[in-house]
Amino acid sequence: MQINDLNKQESNVSSKKFLEQMIDGILVLEYPSGVIKNANDSIFFFLGIPRSAIIGKNFWELSVFAKHINIHELYKQFLQKKLLAMKNVILSLEAKNDMVVNIYGELHTFECHDSLIFLGFENKSYVNFLQNKLKQFHLNEDKLLNEKFQFLINTAIAIDSQNAKHQLNVSKLAVEIAKELNLDTLAIHRIMMSSLVHDIGKISIPKEILNKSTALRIDEILLIKNHVQTSYDILIRLLFPLDIAKVVLQHHERLDGSGYPHRLFKSEICQEAKILMVADTVESMRHSRPYRPDFNSDISLHQLEVDQYSKLPSDIVNVCTNLFRSKKFSFEHSLH
Numbered sequence: 448m449q450i451n452d453l454n455k456q457e458s459n460v461s462s463k464k465f466l467e468q469m470i471d472g473i474l475v476l477e478y479p480s481g482v483i484k485n486a487n488d489s490i491f492f493f494l495g496i497p498r499s500a501i502i503g504k505n506f507w508e509l510s511v512f513a514k515h516i517n518i519h520e521l522y523k524q525f526l527q528k529k530l531l532a533m534k535n536v537i538l539s540l541e542a543k544n545d546m547v548v549n550i551y552g553e554l555h556t557f558e559c560h561d562s563l564i565f566l567g568f569e570n571k572s573y574v575n576f577l578q579n580k581l582k583q584f585h586l587n588e589d590k591l592l593n594e595k596f597q598f599l600i601n602t603a604i605a606i607d608s609q610n611a612k613h614q615l616n617v618s619k620l621a622v623e624i625a626k627e628l629n630l631d632t633l634a635i636h637r638i639m640m641s642s643l644v645h646d647i648g649k650i651s652i653p654k655e656i657l658n659k660s661t662a663l664r665i666d667e668i669l670l671i672k673n674h675v676q677t678s679y680d681i682l683i684r685l686l687f688p689l690d691i692a693k694v695v696l697q698h699h700e701r702l703d704g705s706g707y708p709h710r711l712f713k714s715e716i717c718q719e720a721k722i723l724m725v726a727d728t729v730e731s732m733r734h735s736r737p738y739r740p741d742f743n744s745d746i747s748l749h750q751l752e753v754d755q756y757s758k759l760p761s762d763i764v765n766v767c768t769n770l771f772r773s774k775k776f777s778f779e780h781s782l783h
């Protein structure tokens with residue numbers, strides 16, 4: 448069979464396979480002789496040998512296999528079992544350093560033609576290199592994100608320590624609720640992060656309004672409500688992950704659509720925001736108001752269950768009240 452015929456055969460019958468394996472090096476061997484009939488571009492990148500130097504040779508004659516003592520023997524086993532899989536094989540390249548590869552062999556039989564063996568070389572060194580790069584990228588991303596968080600938390604402490612304390616307490620409670628609900632680590636991380644900065648937008652509101660003991664005017668109420676959008680805008684401008692900003696944006700929504708800023712309904716609000724809204728409501732009840740009883744009483748928890756019935760998710764409220772009543776959660780001392 449001519450090489451051109453082979454190329455045609457490959458493109459017709461196995462083009463999909465070739466495309467899928469483009470990153471891997473592919474040697475096409477004649478069955479059962481093991482003579483190299485063709486190779487893809489990656490194989491030359493892998494081995495650093497020109498095409499003319501390998502076509503027509505038995506593949507185990509290639510110098511890169513010279514130090515691999517069993518390659519010919521393994522090929523014989525492959526011919527018997529029709530399967531070849533070698534993991535973490537070190538190939539000694541002529542011009543480059545050693546390369547760690549996984550080698551796999553597959554036998555393909557084509558109509559009207561001889562069978563061919565596709566011998567694949569998966570470059571483990573390259574995969575490891577990419578994985579390490581990706582890991583490094585994530586580490587740097589995490590470091591940058593943590594620095595931004597620290598900046599926002601420090602800003603909150605400097606401008607309004609009461610608000611900073613509120614955010615910390617909300618975060619403690621929200622994380623405990625999330626753990627009780629068996630949320631996965633990523634979701635718990637999102638809840639912790641979003642809780643810690645959920646009211647950062649309040650830095651734009653004058654303290655006189657935030658701490659006003661008399662009834663608020665309508666324009667003051669609107670200004671306070673706007674803290675949600677401001678929090679969101681700050682996070683977006685600082686390039687925080689969108690999923691964290693979204694939880695912050697939804698923390699004053701309510702299941703019955705009575706919340707703000709977008710009057711979302713139950714199914715439109717994400718789970719993390721539902722947890723945050725419960726923790727936020729409970730923590731806010733601690734701050735004495737003339738019309739509110741002290742939080743550390745059953746009345747407060749009962750009020751939470753009754754008054755917020757249609758507004759807050761009852762399953763999360765139940766978990767929350769159980770944390771206080773049965774598991775003795777307190778804002779001063781975390782459970783874990």
Ligand SMILES: [Fe+2]
Nearest residue numbers: 645646698699
């Ligand atoms: Fe808020």
Ligand SMILES: [Fe+2]
Nearest residue numbers: 613645646727
């Ligand atoms: Fe809050």
